[in-house]
Amino acid sequence: MNILNLFVIIPVVTMAAILFTKDLRGARLVSAVGMGLQLIAAAVLIFSFFALRKAGDSAEFLFYSDVTWFESLNIHYAIGVDSIAVWMIGLASVVVFAGIFASWQMEYLSREFFISLILLATGVFGFFISLDLFTMFLFYEVAVIPMYLLIGIWGSGPKEYSAMKLTLMLMGGSALLIVGLLGLYFGSAQAGEVTFNLLELSRINFPVAMQRFFFPFLFVGFGILGALFPLHTWSPDGHASAPTAVSMLHAGVLMKLGGYGCFRVAMFLLPEAANEMAWIFLILTTISVVYGAFGAIWQKDLKYINAYSSVSHCGLVLFALLMMNQTAMDGAIIQMISHGLMTALFFALIGMIYSRTHTRNIEEMGGLMKVMPFLAVAYMIAGFASLGLPGLSGFVAEMTVFIGSFQHQDLFHRVITIIATLSIVITAVYILRVVGKILLGELKNPEHQKLGDALWFEKLSLVLLILPIVAMGTLPLFLSNTILDALKPIVERLTAMI
């Protein structure tokens, strides 16, 4: 059996098993075991993938398998991965596993919580393994809809409002997607039979007029999930209201679905239109990058700070993708993984700090380093990774992105690259401000003296996220080379058109 099927089967079995548990203890144990297996499966996948590559298997997608589903519509269940998808699966399984431990004490309706969380994860994994656009879209929606319940039931603050806003905006995005996907589907009739298969679609050169019509649908549709300005407004509210594990998963993995879809579907399949319209979206993403960073400066709620910072960082992903050269796109993928890990780390930490201090307002905290050194140090690591300190993942990602972007010779690209680099400085401002305010200095609230440091499951969750951040920062070459491999056909298709 294809190993990729495991990534859908394990979560489904886990969800079924949770149904038979009685309380929080059982539910979290089952989830941890299930997602632990998923993590192991991901590790096995990564190793066997690169073993096959080393052995000289140069097919574009490995572990390819294809089962006909709806015969008369030529819809298949087609799966396969390249190295980008493999890393994404790795990222997702780390974040999900850490997320289970971050919600170790979810007392209210715990079974339902874990089932919804894992359902969301199923959607994410299914999305990354799919090569048939129909199943890809199906999993995409499976990943989006549990968010409503997760935020609505277990969230905080104006949760009903945020949950509804997030759901409607993301579903509006899929409205655009459906049109774009159907356009590709019926457009493929020119090469014989209509198909949703990504590989077959990528061999077709669609007429430019048709590309112009459908590219915005697909790019904006996925872009909404990637927090494309001005359609990012669901993100701060949604992330701020969501419970910890959900913020982790959503900012860490789900937003990556947007960026991934943008290059894998929109840009890869419609390259001419992508080249033509890149400038519009480059301007929008530059705004995302800078505006998100500025937004984070003014916030007082820790979660809002991180949510705006996510808008900025995810904006950078789309920005780099639209630069359409190898280095920049390579940076974009590294940024996806790096941001996924560090934002999950941030949200995990914020959740843990909140569960102790019962406030997320940075004005009300101070000197926490003295009472919870482990959490404080982890927070600083996340912060440094976010502002791009060498030795951590953020540096590698942003460096590659900006070097790649600056390779363009023309004025337009250079100017917006320079504008986008501003975000590095602004990021430093809001990260250091928070670190200084809440971690360093004198203890502001004497009540906080009694608070304890991280418990074992919290430490596990944090270490699990910190390790890959450090690994990426110190040993970036392997990752970056494997990504370049997978990017080759995409970049070739994009640049052949110029």
Add this chain to the structure above:
Amino acid sequence: MRNELILAILALVILAAEIFTSAGNKHKTITWTAVLFAAATVAGFLPHPEGELFGGSYRTDQMTVVMKNILNIGVLIVFLQSFDWLQRKENHDKISEYFLLVITTLMGMDFMISSGDFLMMYIGLELATIPIAALAAFERFSSKSAEAGIKLILTSALSSGVLLFGLSFIYGSTGSIYYADIAPLVAVNPLQTLGFIFFTAGMAFKISLVPFHLWTADVYEGAPVNVTSYLSVISKGAASFTFLIILYKVFGELLSVWQPLLYTLALATMTIGNLFAMRQDNFKRFLAFSSIAQAGFILLGILQAGNLGSTSVVYFVLIYVFTNLAVFGVVSAVSHATGKENISDYKSFYLTNPRLSLTMLMGLFSLAGIPPVAGFFGKFFLFTSAASAGYYILVFIAVLNATISLYYYLKPVRAMFIDKTDTPIATIRTSLPTRISLVMCLAGIFLVGFMSIIYEFIHAVSFGL
């Protein structure tokens, strides 16, 4: 003809049984009828020959058999859900009336679907409509029920009149009432176009398309829950089937007329249905507008005028039967146990009735077209068929409408799962038939989507222009 014969026999048996059962044994009719009807439903799946009767005014092919089977399944579920309601004291002496009326209308719908000429279709239509008005007015002591009955009978009479007026134009210009004779004679000329538009208006009343939908909400609200569910699923499904068949088989030449016409109707129906559904608190009114919006989606499939279109419409209605009846099943269980029919009454429903809430949740998600439940597949294929005819903008607006509909489908979800109240609906003990019906619905909601074999089967027997 087998299905209609079985139904006729069933109706006669119920009638005879009514005479010979003593007052104390009346409630046994319920179980017996349900069992017999279940047998009839199963019998519908036996192989059936194609052919014509009465000189071509009645015909059967594989597609009509599929359509009738879908309706049978739906009616069976409705029967199972009406157990609790019929066992009430005030309904004690009306049990066989209920079954008789439902089975008669079902027979009428079967004749409509199998009709080979306009006369048969019209007889079927009347047979399917008039008893429903009696059903809507079933609760004799409720003024709202009586109002629903009278509203339904008046609008039906009007719409039948309009439809007949349109048909007279067609008959006058072609000299025949037989589909097979008319089809080659139909052409785009003012007389036939006008006739066709009147015909469409008449059908639009039955399917409750905007702007012919005004009766829907009041009738749905006033009628007993189980009658409402019958109206919104079976009656609407049968009318859509008939409309589909006649458009494809008779008015194929008028394609250039009815495509833009249906385009406009679909837009209006989806949008108005959705916008009005947002503000409803009464569950039956809510579902009334939701079913109007769903009818707009059905038009998207009909519009395609090919095999893809007819397949996706029939497939969607099949899913819609399970989906809508799942929601109605829960609403009817709650309504019979507590008398509460408002969305705001459902606060914290999940804490007291987790199973019913989850059933409702699945039903609502399926109505909204969220994967992995069947509604997603149904809607996606409707969009696919509209897109295959090149209507991308319509598809876009339709999907936006689906997003809007998500807003109101999430309202009951919010009430059940998120909102808190000190006085939630107490834990309800559902009866066995209700449970069976809900399990059937859930099985349908989960399986019909994933099991592509069902879609492929419908596709194999589908027809196009």
